Amino acid sequence: MSDFRTSVTGPRPTTIVRPGRLAATLGCTITVVTETFQHTGSFKFRASWHVASHVAQQRVICASSGNFGQAMAFACQLLGKQCTVVMPATSAQVKIDAVRGYGATADLIDVQEMSREARVEQLSAADPLAYVASAYDDPLVIAGNASLGHEIATLHAGPDGGFDAILVPIGGGGLSSGIITGLRECGVSVPVIAAEPLLGNDFAQSIRAGHRIILPAEALTVADGARTRCVGAHNWAVLQHGVAGVIEVPEDAILAGVRRYFLEANLKVEPTGALSLGAVLTNPDRFAEQHVCVVVSGGNVDPVVYTNALQNLS
Amino acid sequence: MSDFRTSVTGPRPTTIVRPGRLAATLGCTITVVTETFQHTGSFKFRASWHVASHVAQQRVICASSGNFGQAMAFACQLLGKQCTVVMPATSAQVKIDAVRGYGATADLIDVQEMSREARVEQLSAADPLAYVASAYDDPLVIAGNASLGHEIATLHAGPDGGFDAILVPIGGGGLSSGIITGLRECGVSVPVIAAEPLLGNDFAQSIRAGHRIILPAEALTVADGARTRCVGAHNWAVLQHGVAGVIEVPEDAILAGVRRYFLEANLKVEPTGALSLGAVLTNPDRFAEQHVCVVVSGGNVDPVVYTNALQNLS
Numbered sequence: 001m002s003d004f005r006t007s008v009t010g011p012r013p014t015t016i017v018r019p020g021r022l023a024a025t026l027g028c029t030i031t032v033v034t035e036t037f038q039h040t041g042s043f044k045f046r047a048s049w050h051v052a053s054h055v056a057q058q059r060v061i062c063a064s065s066g067n068f069g070q071a072m073a074f075a076c077q078l079l080g081k082q083c084t085v086v087m088p089a090t091s092a093q094v095k096i097d098a099v100r101g102y103g104a105t106a107d108l109i110d111v112q113e114m115s116r117e118a119r120v121e122q123l124s125a126a127d128p129l130a131y132v133a134s135a136y137d138d139p140l141v142i143a144g145n146a147s148l149g150h151e152i153a154t155l156h157a158g159p160d161g162g163f164d165a166i167l168v169p170i171g172g173g174g175l176s177s178g179i180i181t182g183l184r185e186c187g188v189s190v191p192v193i194a195a196e197p198l199l200g201n202d203f204a205q206s207i208r209a210g211h212r213i214i215l216p217a218e219a220l221t222v223a224d225g226a227r228t229r230c231v232g233a234h235n236w237a238v239l240q241h242g243v244a245g246v247i248e249v250p251e252d253a254i255l256a257g258v259r260r261y262f263l264e265a266n267l268k269v270e271p272t273g274a275l276s277l278g279a280v281l282t283n284p285d286r287f288a289e290q291h292v293c294v295v296v297s298g299g300n301v302d303p304v305v306y307t308n309a310l311q312n313l314s
Numbered sequence: 315m316s317d318f319r320t321s322v323t324g325p326r327p328t329t330i331v332r333p334g335r336l337a338a339t340l341g342c343t344i345t346v347v348t349e350t351f352q353h354t355g356s357f358k359f360r361a362s363w364h365v366a367s368h369v370a371q372q373r374v375i376c377a378s379s380g381n382f383g384q385a386m387a388f389a390c391q392l393l394g395k396q397c398t399v400v401m402p403a404t405s406a407q408v409k410i411d412a413v414r415g416y417g418a419t420a421d422l423i424d425v426q427e428m429s430r431e432a433r434v435e436q437l438s439a440a441d442p443l444a445y446v447a448s449a450y451d452d453p454l455v456i457a458g459n460a461s462l463g464h465e466i467a468t469l470h471a472g473p474d475g476g477f478d479a480i481l482v483p484i485g486g487g488g489l490s491s492g493i494i495t496g497l498r499e500c501g502v503s504v505p506v507i508a509a510e511p512l513l514g515n516d517f518a519q520s521i522r523a524g525h526r527i528i529l530p531a532e533a534l535t536v537a538d539g540a541r542t543r544c545v546g547a548h549n550w551a552v553l554q555h556g557v558a559g560v561i562e563v564p565e566d567a568i569l570a571g572v573r574r575y576f577l578e579a580n581l582k583v584e585p586t587g588a589l590s591l592g593a594v595l596t597n598p599d600r601f602a603e604q605h606v607c608v609v610v611s612g613g614n615v616d617p618v619v620y621t622n623a624l625q626n627l628s
Contacts (some may be wrong), residue, residue, distance in 0.1 A: 009472070012332075015329060015331075017329075017351045018326075019351075020353060020388075021412075021415075024415075029627075036580040037331045037332075037333075037579075038582060039334060040334075041580050062454075074334075098335075101335075101338075160321070259617075261580060262617065262620075263617070264351040265351075265612070266351060266355050266582050266613030267351075267582065268576060268580050268581060268582040299580030300580070303573075303576065303624045303625070304578070306576075306624070307621040307624055307625065308618045310620070310621055311617070311621065
């Protein structure tokens with residue numbers, strides 16, 4: 001057996017699913033572009049690989065208790081670089097184990113005593129030759145995620161394409177700004193609509209205000225990949241005039257999306273990944289009769305959160 | 315919007331997933347060939363489409379409370395044929411609704427009063443011009459499922475191929491005999507191993523006896539697609555000397571397969587579909603360091619059964 005890692009030369013192509021039952025019940029054509037089978041289970045590997053392979057530094061520092069930390073740890077392992085991931089000591093053990101399993105150092109902190117940002121600064125000061133990686137606010141992140149935009153552009157131009165709208169979950173804005181950048185590089189002008197938790201709607205507020213709004217605290221939305229208080233500056237530069245709109249998705253619609261994917265598409269999706277379908281569910285008339293491309297950002301979800309989502313909804 | 319049905323011209327290509335975490339914990343290379351995103355959510359559409367499009371009859375009768383009924387109903391709907399599916403009146407309402415949703419007649423019977431086979435005979439006698447379709451014991455079924463063998467052969471010959479073994483769930487034998495037929499048509503001689511529930515091990519008994527053994531009753535295995543009492547005669551003709559072996563999978567290993575797919579591959583799989591991974595889990599040494607291709611037959615599973623599988627295992 002050859003270790004499969006030796007054959008990894010970058011992100012995997014995304015996976016396309018066309019769920020007939022879901023489309024029939026929604027009354028529109030649905031193409032799901034899902035990153036659940038990407039390396040480490042989310043789109044975050046695209047940017048992590050791009051960052052880790054493009055910076056000269058041999059050591060990478062980042063803060064993440066979720067998909068970004070695992071993705072950066074794995075990218076660094078593949079590229080022979082060292083990676084330190086700052087995580088709250090209260091993180092789920094499976095997440096700590098996953099980061100360590102990819103060969104990174106899990107730097108556990110008491111967030112009551114020190115913020116993640118402060119700890120990253122401390123580590124960076126102690127090791128100025130290390131690269132401090134942002135999960136979204138970095139042109140290299142946008143360029144890495146643009147690869148998914150290129151794939152969607154190819155799909156749009158193909159025999160099963162012709163999208164009327166592309167819906168993308170938004171947290172820090174790394175994925176949406178990357179997809180828009182990639183689509184525009186390919187000359188595709190299909191409207192891209194951001195899907196944001198209503199509970200943490202900094203981006204919707206920002207669009208309405210015309211400038212970035214920072215929430216006073218992280219929203220406790222079930223879409224834990226979208227708890228960011230504000231989109232990044234580099235992302236905003238792309239998004240402010242790049243998105244065709246933003247849909248604020250209530251918590252129950254996010255969970256309904258998780259459940260509909262399970263029941264009608266055989267897809268295991270994490271709540272953040274279900275934001276784009278949740279946006280369709282909250283606006284059925286807007287997308288009726290259209291061909292909608294919904295992007296699923298990832299599939300890593302705690303079994304308890306997942307079974308609750310399956311059980312608590314009709 | 316064009317109805318997506320108008321664009322369906324046959325089965326979809328299968329979906330390939332290469333779960334790195336699962337491979338790492340198992341100590342072998344794993345390629346998952348999953349039919350969970352096939353039309354109607356299981357491989358059954360391959361044979362249903364092949365049968366319905368190759369027989370001259372305009373009406374099809376079959377018995378199924380599961381994936382085959384839905385698949386045949388949908389295939390007939392697409393091809394403009396009439397379909398009657400005999401189902402126990404006690405079938406889950408979602409399954410009855412699904413069959414009806416695909417435009418078929420759900421013929422509900424009290425199985426205490428009349429067997430499904432007897433009811434099919436009754437319907438056939440009343441409509442002798444209708445085609446009585448078997449879920450597995452039919453050369454057309456084997457030919458339809460051979461298309462998946464062709465796809466696996468192409469995969470095996472490709473840059474990520476080179477399988478040491480191909481593991482396939484077995485119930486009536488339609489899928490396994492079809493895959494073997496398709497592989498051999500392409501000149502691929504990789505060993506194909508059948509994965510059967512230990513609780514309903516008629517095929518393992520048959521292989522040991524050298525002739526088909528019929529179980530006295532359907533086994534109540536959680537792998538409800540493999541409750542058949544015996545493989546079909548046409549399937550046995552292919553399988554008796556075509557399989558390289560059979561692995562009997564205990565119930566807890568089937569459920570562990572469902573859970574491992576969820577946790578380490580982001581795949582939603584029905585218990586029958588998890589048989590092939592369950593066979594690897596029960597024989598880790600046998601497959602260590604090998605490149606194993608595991609076939610997932612489908613993903614349609616009741617949410618309660620699924621959440622139990624996630625909760626009840628460590």
